[in-house]
Amino acid sequence: MTEQRSYPVAKTDQEWREQLSPQEYAVLRQAGTERAFTGEYTDTETEGVYSCRACGAELFRSDTKFHSHCGWPSFYAPAEGDNVELIEDRSMGMVRTEVRCASCGSHLGHVFEGEGYDTPTDQRYCINSVSLRLTDTPQG
Known part of the structure; x- marks a missing residue:
């Protein structure tokens, strides 16, 4: 990851490597893509x-997930709160908006706008599965 920021969950590179599988590390810590x-x-x-x-921070809820047929999980909005951060990404010869976890700085994917999806925000958070962990909603 090129940009150095301070995050509430901070670990050394070695600690991340010990915690994450090689694929998880490549995507979450090196901004790769599955x-x-x-x-x-x-x-x-x-x-x-x-x-x-990487850190367990809540990022998205299933009620904002939709089928975009792009090859990655898509959401039209993050969960309530400030758990994701958006950063300009000028890699790969284009300008995009990178989505990172605001708690640990891990790369999640990118967000796109104005693609014509029938969603409340007209946004598509295109997120790597390997960046996420799904837990069932508690029955209550």
């Missing part, structure tokens, strides 16, 4: 909460 249509949550319709796989 191959399209290979992630475990791409087509999942299970109700629940999607949290950061």
Whole structure:
């Protein structure tokens, strides 16, 4: 990750490497991308909460997930609060908006606007499955 910021959950590079699998580390800590249509949550319709796989911060809820057919889980809005941060990304010869976990700075994916999806925000948070952990919503 190129930009150095301070986050509430801070670990050394070695600690992240010990905690995360090689694929998780490549995506979460090195801003990689998993191959399209290979992630475990791409087509999942299970109700629940999607949290950061690195630190456990709540990021998205299943009620904002939709099928965009892009190859990665898509959400039209993050969960309530300031748990995601948006950063200009000028890599790969284009200008995009990177989505990171605001608690630990891990790379989650990118957000796109104005693509014509029938969602309340007209935004598509395109998130790597390997960046997330889904837990069922408690019955109450």
